[in-house]
Amino acid sequence: MQSEAVASRSADQRDSPREPRNGTPHLDAVSLAIIQQLQEDGRRPYAAIGKAVGLSEAAVRQRVQKLLDQGVMQIVAVTDPLTVGFRRQAMVGVNVEGDLDPVAEALTGMSEVEYVVMTAGSFDILAEIVCEDDDHLLDVINKRIRALPGVRSTESFVYLKLKKQTYMWGTR
Amino acid sequence: MQSEAVASRSADQRDSPREPRNGTPHLDAVSLAIIQQLQEDGRRPYAAIGKAVGLSEAAVRQRVQKLLDQGVMQIVAVTDPLTVGFRRQAMVGVNVEGDLDPVAEALTGMSEVEYVVMTAGSFDILAEIVCEDDDHLLDVINKRIRALPGVRSTESFVYLKLKKQTYMWGTR
DNA sequence: GCTACCGCTGCGAAATCCGCAAACTTGGGC
DNA sequence: GCCCAAGTTTGCGGATTTCGCAGCGGTAGC
Numbered sequence: 547m548q549s550e551a552v553a554s555r556s557a558d559q560r561d562s563p564r565e566p567r568n569g570t571p572h573l574d575a576v577s578l579a580i581i582q583q584l585q586e587d588g589r590r591p592y593a594a595i596g597k598a599v600g601l602s603e604a605a606v607r608q609r610v611q612k613l614l615d616q617g618v619m620q621i622v623a624v625t626d627p628l629t630v631g632f633r634r635q636a637m638v639g640v641n642v643e644g645d646l647d648p649v650a651e652a653l654t655g656m657s658e659v660e661y662v663v664m665t666a667g668s669f670d671i672l673a674e675i676v677c678e679d680d681d682h683l684l685d686v687i688n689k690r691i692r693a694l695p696g697v698r699s700t701e702s703f704v705y706l707k708l709k710k711q712t713y714m715w716g717t718r
Numbered sequence: 719m720q721s722e723a724v725a726s727r728s729a730d731q732r733d734s735p736r737e738p739r740n741g742t743p744h745l746d747a748v749s750l751a752i753i754q755q756l757q758e759d760g761r762r763p764y765a766a767i768g769k770a771v772g773l774s775e776a777a778v779r780q781r782v783q784k785l786l787d788q789g790v791m792q793i794v795a796v797t798d799p800l801t802v803g804f805r806r807q808a809m810v811g812v813n814v815e816g817d818l819d820p821v822a823e824a825l826t827g828m829s830e831v832e833y834v835v836m837t838a839g840s841f842d843i844l845a846e847i848v849c850e851d852d853d854h855l856l857d858v859i860n861k862r863i864r865a866l867p868g869v870r871s872t873e874s875f876v877y878l879k880l881k882k883q884t885y886m887w888g889t890r
Numbered sequence: 891g892c893t894a895c896c897g898c899t900g901c902g903a904a905a906t907c908c909g910c911a912a913a914c915t916t917g918g919g920c
Numbered sequence: 921g922c923c924c925a926a927g928t929t930t931g932c933g934g935a936t937t938t939c940g941c942a943g944c945g946g947t948a949g950c
Contacts, residue, residue: 584795588760591937605898619797622885623756629790637844654882662882665875672809703837710826710834713794763906777929
């Protein structure tokens, strides 16, 4: 669970007819509004959310539970890693020879890798790395990522200062 | 609040002697363990957290409240934007002429910009953009970001597939 | 019309959250 | 060594929230 993308949590509902395998599980305006409420405060009581979106407490509770089960959203604590003792972060752009998937999977399996996305542009994959110090960062990039079969080249961007980090899409 | 980095929320405690302006507000092992619990489930009851970390319910509650007030952590719902109707995302690398700060501030102020970080490497700033469609994305990059004074050049990486997104640092 | 399914509501019981006062710990100052 | 002050933790009672469940209404299929 912890090494999986947010959009694919529960395996049991995977091939249910309601989820068309590639598309959106159809979120109506009310569910969006619920998500928006929880993006402002993940611990807001169901009754308060219900009042805001025009639904009863029990209905909100059921919809939230379904959103969590479907993996559409997670309710979690987020921190600035620099504050929590991880002193080196970097974005790594990766160029791959051949199929991207094995490389992306390998990156996904590394605990220091926080974020993996396949992209169009001069990098094939972008990966965000969170490390404790320079040695650790060097080890991950130089010894583990660049050693992966299929990796043609990498380019690193060491983080100097995090300026913004929000989870507010839908709020505009 | 929504356009501010996670590490600088409450203004009232800003220049308290305990926070040395640039450093970590000293998180001990117990607070780390609490954060870790809430990274697994942001709605976990205080009593359960207390049992896990060896503290009373009330003590956990106070520490969580302090962590939130200090801006060390946030408890929020996170989603895969693609699931919630934002169909185009991109990472934009920016090169700046002169001072980075004004550009970073301008980016921070844009609601479509989700994430801003200053970096060392061939980009000065990395910014993640969340948009509804291609037109919207083009507008943000071409008309708004590239028009900022000081921006020398940009390079875009359109997201094709999000493979991993976790908030589990500390869990290893 | 009937049935099965799905989501919403209302409600009572159980669990959780919250505020507060007392006890405990820590770190000086003298 | 003693004592004070500040910061934490604990325990507890009351308010609030969560939880499970039965009932109701709408909809699709037959």
